[in-house]
Amino acid sequence: MIEAPTDSLSDEVLIHLVRKNQPGAIEILVNRYKSMVFNLSFRLLGSYHVAEEATQDTFVKAFRSIYSFKGKSKFTTWLYRICYNTCITYKRRSNLEIIEINESNLQGIVASEQVGSIEQNDRSFYLNKALKNLDPEDATIVNLFYADEISTNEIATIVGISEGNVRIKLHRARKRLKSELYSILKDEAVNL
Amino acid sequence: MRTMKDDFLHDETTDAEFEKWLAAQLKNSMVTPPEDLASKVIMKIDMPRSKGHIDPLMISILVGVLMINVGLLAFPHIIPSEWIQRVSTLFMLETYATLSSVNMVIAAVVATGFLFVGIDYLLSRKFGSNNITIA
Numbered sequence: 559m560i561e562a563p564t565d566s567l568s569d570e571v572l573i574h575l576v577r578k579n580q581p582g583a584i585e586i587l588v589n590r591y592k593s594m595v596f597n598l599s600f601r602l603l604g605s606y607h608v609a610e611e612a613t614q615d616t617f618v619k620a621f622r623s624i625y626s627f628k629g630k631s632k633f634t635t636w637l638y639r640i641c642y643n644t645c646i647t648y649k650r651r652s653n654l655e656i657i658e659i660n661e662s663n664l665q666g667i668v669a670s671e672q673v674g675s676i677e678q679n680d681r682s683f684y685l686n687k688a689l690k691n692l693d694p695e696d697a698t699i700v701n702l703f704y705a706d707e708i709s710t711n712e713i714a715t716i717v718g719i720s721e722g723n724v725r726i727k728l729h730r731a732r733k734r735l736k737s738e739l740y741s742i743l744k745d746e747a748v749n750l
Numbered sequence: 751m752r753t754m755k756d757d758f759l760h761d762e763t764t765d766a767e768f769e770k771w772l773a774a775q776l777k778n779s780m781v782t783p784p785e786d787l788a789s790k791v792i793m794k795i796d797m798p799r800s801k802g803h804i805d806p807l808m809i810s811i812l813v814g815v816l817m818i819n820v821g822l823l824a825f826p827h828i829i830p831s832e833w834i835q836r837v838s839t840l841f842m843l844e845t846y847a848t849l850s851s852v853n854m855v856i857a858a859v860v861a862t863g864f865l866f867v868g869i870d871y872l873l874s875r876k877f878g879s880n881n882i883t884i885a
Contacts, residue, residue, distance in 0.1 A: 581792055588788040596783035610784055617791040682779035685772075704769070705776035736768055 565590075569633040576624050588617050591634065594706055595641045601686070601701050602645040602694055612648050616641040631715055638708075638716040642698055649694060688738035695719075696731035703728055804871050812863045819856045 565586055567575075575583035595616050600609035620627075620640050627636055689697050695717055702708040702716065710728070714721040784790075 581796070584792055584795065585788045588791050592783045592787050593780065596787070597780050600781050606781070609781075610787070613783060613787060614791050614794060618794045621791075621795050681775050685775050685779065700772070701776065704773040705780070707773075732765070732769065732772070735772070 570629070573624060573627065573629075573633060576621060584617075584621055587633075591637055592617075594634070595637060597705065598638065598641055598698065598701055599645055601689060601705075602642075602697060603648055604686070604690060608648060612641070612644050616644045619644065632712070635708075635712050635715050638702065638712075639718075642716055645698075646694060684739060684742055687742055688735050691738050692731055692734060696727055696734070699724060699728050700731050700735065804867060808863070808867055812860055812867065815856065815863070816860050819853060819860060 567583075567586070569587070569590075572583045572587050576587065592613065596609055596613045599612040599616070600606065603609050603612055616637065620637055627633070689700065692700065698717060699713055702713050703710070708716075710721050710724045713728075714724045717724065719727075
């Protein structure tokens with residue numbers, strides 16, 4: 559007998575149910591991981607609507623090729639890898655003019671999200687602006703490591719490079735991000 | 751009110767502090783995905799792949815024309831030559847030879863028709879059929 563999918567079920571059981579064509583299991587998995595996939599897409603693509611499309615594509619690709627998931631890595635690692643590849647394809651396809659995170663767009667979203675105070679919006683805006691200037695791979699590594707607290711070993715699987723390389727890139731990306739933030743804020747201060 | 755400019759431009763931040771700050775900021779600036787994302791994904795997955803589409807009316811017309819075409823070719827074997835002459839005159843054609851060449855033209859048109867039906871089928875299979883309603 560096929561078990562009815564519920565929120566309490568593990569990823570492995572839900573994947574088994576997806577393979578048995580249970581749409582309820584797909585819904586639970588999407589709701590469980592939509593935030594992490596969407597936020598990575600949003601940070602890499604810079605546009606709310608494009609990120610939504612990329613997130614949908616990521617899940618569609620994942621569920622259509624669910625039989626190729628062997629369970630050697632965690633489901634989230636596999637999903638992140640698909641998301642990362644989808645975002646890179648989106649970027650290449652459109653040459654990413656849409657990455658332009660203009661002030662009104664980003665601040666509008668942040669404001670609508672009620673993330674917090676004006677200072678928080680200010681911080682999010684400048685941080686995203688600085689992240690935009692990083693290489694997509696570096697930005698992914700920074701996001702996965704700091705926002706999602708994913709280990710360097712898993713990041714290596716997601717991005718498709720060695721763990722040592724992830725550490726080096728993370729160190730460089732952090733330094734670059736810091737200097738980007740300094741230069742952006744200095745420019746802003748001069749313009750005041 | 752302490753802003754990010756104050757954090758960065760007036761204070762020297764160490765690497766460890768910056769790491770802590772970065773993690774906090776990235777977590778705090780998470781964007782909420784659309785509510786209906788799951789239903790959109792399910793809709794996309796459930797959407798059946800197009801099996802291709804052939805217009806039955808077009809097939810009927812082409813088969814009809816083809817039958818007339820074959821019929822015309824069979825004329826000399828079924829109908830006496832005087833009748834053929836009469837048919838030729840009916841279509842204002844001088845000889846059966848002209849009738850035969852007209853027949854070839856019809857055959858070419860039918861072949862082109864089938865070619866278009868085939869292309870339409872392949873394209874509808876690839877991109878899905880479009881039911882355009884002209885009001």
